[in-house]
Amino acid sequence: xxxSADDLKNAPVxxxxxxxxxxxxxxxxxxxxxxxxxxxxxxxxxxxxxDLIDGPGGxxxxxxxxxxxxxxxxxxxxxxxxxxxxxxxMSAPMTTKLAERIASISPGDLNNIFFTTGGSTAVDSALRxxxxxxxxxxxxxKKQIIARVNGYHGSTYLSSSVSGKKSEKAHMDMAKGLxxxxxxxxxxxxxxxMSVEDFCDTLIAELEAKIEEVGADKIGAFIAEPxxxxxxxxxxxxxxxxxxxxxxxxxxxxxxSDEVVTSFGxxxxxxxxxxxxxxxxxxxxxxxxxxxGYLPMGALLISDRLIADINATTNEYRxxxxxxxxxxxxxxxxxxxxxxxxxxxxxxxxxVREIAPYFAKAxxxxxxxxxxxxxxxxxxxxxxxxxxxxDTPDEDRDCAFTAKVDVACQxxxxxxxPIYNSCVMSPPLTITKEQIDEMVAILRAGIIQAxxxx
Ligand SMILES: Cc1ncc(COP(=O)(O)O)c(C=O)c1O
Numbered sequence: 001x002x003x004s005a006d007d008l009k010n011a012p013v014x015x016x017x018x019x020x021x022x023x024x025x026x027x028x029x030x031x032x033x034x035x036x037x038x039x040x041x042x043x044x045x046x047x048x049x050x051d052l053i054d055g056p057g058g059x060x061x062x063x064x065x066x067x068x069x070x071x072x073x074x075x076x077x078x079x080x081x082x083x084x085x086x087x088x089x090m091s092a093p094m095t096t097k098l099a100e101r102i103a104s105i106s107p108g109d110l111n112n113i114f115f116t117t118g119g120s121t122a123v124d125s126a127l128r129x130x131x132x133x134x135x136x137x138x139x140x141x142k143k144q145i146i147a148r149v150n151g152y153h154g155s156t157y158l159s160s161s162v163s164g165k166k167s168e169k170a171h172m173d174m175a176k177g178l179x180x181x182x183x184x185x186x187x188x189x190x191x192x193x194m195s196v197e198d199f200c201d202t203l204i205a206e207l208e209a210k211i212e213e214v215g216a217d218k219i220g221a222f223i224a225e226p227x228x229x230x231x232x233x234x235x236x237x238x239x240x241x242x243x244x245x246x247x248x249x250x251x252x253x254x255x256x257s258d259e260v261v262t263s264f265g266x267x268x269x270x271x272x273x274x275x276x277x278x279x280x281x282x283x284x285x286x287x288x289x290x291x292x293g294y295l296p297m298g299a300l301l302i303s304d305r306l307i308a309d310i311n312a313t314t315n316e317y318r319x320x321x322x323x324x325x326x327x328x329x330x331x332x333x334x335x336x337x338x339x340x341x342x343x344x345x346x347x348x349x350x351x352v353r354e355i356a357p358y359f360a361k362a363x364x365x366x367x368x369x370x371x372x373x374x375x376x377x378x379x380x381x382x383x384x385x386x387x388x389x390x391d392t393p394d395e396d397r398d399c400a401f402t403a404k405v406d407v408a409c410q411x412x413x414x415x416x417x418p419i420y421n422s423c424v425m426s427p428p429l430t431i432t433k434e435q436i437d438e439m440v441a442i443l444r445a446g447i448i449q450a451x452x453x454x
Contacts, residue, residue, distance in 0.1 A: 021155070022168075034410070039066035042428045042435055044415065052410065053439050056417035057426045060229055060261045060381070061293035064342045065428035071294050071338045078334035087115070087327040095328035098336050102299060105270040105340075108280035109304035114320075115297065115328035119260035119287035120154025122298035123223070126256050126283045127158045128322045129302060130220040133254070136310045136318055144177075144214055146207070146222040146253070150184040150231035153223060153258055153285075162223050165231065180214055182206050184228065185236035188374045188385070200237035207247050216251035221282075226272045229261035232422040233383030235376045241277040254306075257281035260298070264289030265343060265429045267379035268353035276379075282306055292339050297332035352380055352429050355436070362440040363425065369444065371401070371451050376422075380429055383422040386447065388454065395421065401450060408453075409446035414439055416446070423447075 017028055035047040042065055043051045054062060064071070078094055085092045099113040106113075114129075116122040127145065134142040147153070147162040154160060160168070161175035164184070183189075183206055190199035211219060226241055228234035248255045257279065262272040263286040269275035271284060282305070287298030310318060326332070343349060360377040366384055367375050374385035386405065387398050398421035405423055406416045417424045423443060431439070 041065045041067065042431050051413065053414045053427065053435065053442070055409075055415045055425045055427055055439060055443075057428050058293045059288070059417075060266065060426045061288035061291075063265050063289035063429045064292040064339055064346075064348065065430040068292070068294070068338075068342060070342060071292070071335055074334045074338035075295065075331050078331050082330050085330060087323060087325075092328075092330045092333070094330045094333040094337065098328070098333040101337065101340060102301070106284065106301050107271055107274035110280070110284055110301040111304055112302040112307055114300040114302060114323075115333075116287070116299060117324050117326050117329075118154075118296050118298045119258075119285065120156045120159045120298075121324060122260065122285035122287055122300045123153045123159035123162070123256075123258060124156045125300045125322055126223070126285050127162065127221070129283065129300065129306075129320065130254055130256075132320050132322075133306055133310060134220055136313055138313070139217070141218055143220045144218050145179050146210060146214075146219060147179050147181055148184055148224060148228070148231075149181050150186075150234065151223070151225060151228055151258075152230035153225075154260075180210055180219075182210050184231060184234055185240050186228075186232075186234045187237055188376075196237045200240050200243070203237075203240060204243045204247060207244055211247070211251050211253070216253060219251070219253050221254040221256050222248045223256040223258055225258045225260075226262045226277050227267070227378050227381060229381065229424075229426075230419060232385070232419045233376045233378075233381050233424055235378045241273075242279050245279040245281070254282040255279070256283045256285065258285045260285055260287045261289075261381070261426070262379075264292075264339075265348050265352050266381055266426065268349055268356060270343075270349065272379075290339065291332055291335045294339070295329075295332040295335040296326075297329065297336055346430070348429050355431070355433065356380060358433055359431075359436055362436050365440065366444055366447070369447055369451075371447060374422075380426060380431070382425045383419070384425075384443070384447075385422045387421060388451075401454060404450035404453065405443075405446045408449040409442055412442045412445055412449075414442040414446065416443065 036044045037047050038045050044054050045051050102113050103111040116125055145162050149164040151164045153163045162179050164181050185203050187196050245255050257273040267276050273279045273281050282303050284301040291297045356379050363377045363382040364375050366372050371386045373387045373390050376383045386401055402418035402421050406418045409416045
């Protein structure tokens with residue numbers, strides 16, 4: 001039904017509305033979002049002067065914490081020297097150096113760095129590279145993608161088409177005939193009585209069956225986050241990621257590891273694919289922690305092998321006709337360089353590896369609350385799942401509950417990111433043991449308060 005002329009006449013006058021990501025268009029004009037005015041370390045300050053722990057680290061991204069002078073100065077210096085260059089035809093030292101530096105910290109032969117404007121454009125570029133690669137290799141039918149239910153890969157047409165969160169597809173169109181979804185590897189969802197090891201076997205068997213059904217000659221790539229972030233911090237059973245990789249290799253299917261969340265220290269390493277999961281993928285996508293959210297930037301890392309495969313087919317012109325006005329923007333590159341400098345100077349990766357067991361123990365301590373039915377933690381990311389009545393699952397009821405926890409925690413001094421029925425934490429990596437205690441104490445109090453008011 002479209003709005004009538006009368007409806008429009010009576011609608012409130014809206015001059016220059018902000019349209020947010022995931023905007024509910026029926027609630028324009030009712031925006032009561034908290035206004036943040038400044039920030040420092042793991043804290044943000046709202047317009048009423050309240051300091052709040054940044055539990056989600058912005059959006060899984062403020063990895064080195066807020067208020068880093070070095071980043072601000074490096075960006076400002078770069079803007080004074082050279083605010084822009086055309087990445088099509090020119091180069092700039094900062095961007096070239098950043099590509100070299102990322103290659104030096106990336107796994108295996110992932111030495112080819114294609115800069116993007118964020119995570120979605122990194123994933124989009126990876127998928128376009130799959131198409132390009134198979135076209136160059138003379139197998140244009142090998143284009144379909146395997147992805148997972150509840151995976152999240154972004155918000156462009158292609159990246160959203162391989163994302164598996166059902167709730168986000170309701171009123172949107174996705175690329176038809178592109179993606180074949182397999183189950184989320186969430187151990188809590190395994191059938192009653194099944195061991196986690198057997199559950200892992202069934203997931204791998206499902207991947208094999210999907211390949212059999214679609215045909216390996218039709219499948220270009222498998223895309224997966226090492227730990228599903230926006231799906232609620234889903235930590236798969238041990239060995240799952242590597243076994244998926246091995247199945248893909250067996251069937252000549254490219255393996256894309258979406259490390260937009262898990263790279264740059266979230267799991268204690270620059271990239272988690274190899275160091276945590278023992279996999280050197282064909283491509284890695286990254287963003288977020290790469291600049292710690294101070295400026296937008298992402299990257300697609302492509303293996304030498306893929307480039308060599310294309311070169312082996314021809315000596316002729318073969319352009320990967322993909323790229324952005326702001327690919328490798330020098331100010332973002334300066335930001336990423338200063339960010340990595342901080343990681344190295346402050347030993348941030350080591351800090352995460354050292355503090356992760358403490359974080360896990362603290363998050364797991366919430367399991368004694370009756371509404372907490374699952375706690376999932378790896379590195380410095382955690383999902384605390386809440387169910388008001390585990391015997392009668394009701395997603396809407398439990399999502400409303402975690403929304404209440406969010407409100408309660410904010411009043412107590414903590415930002416929470418509820419995703420479905422989970423409270424998700426991914427604080428700045430600089431967090432100390434005392435700050436973890438403070439964060440978990442508030443989360444506990446928020447959950448208790450929300451439960452009392454339900
Ligand atoms: C795993 C993953 N991939 C891709 C994206 C999209 O990144 P962006 O929002 O920077 O486009 C996200 C965002 O949360 C993500 O979590």
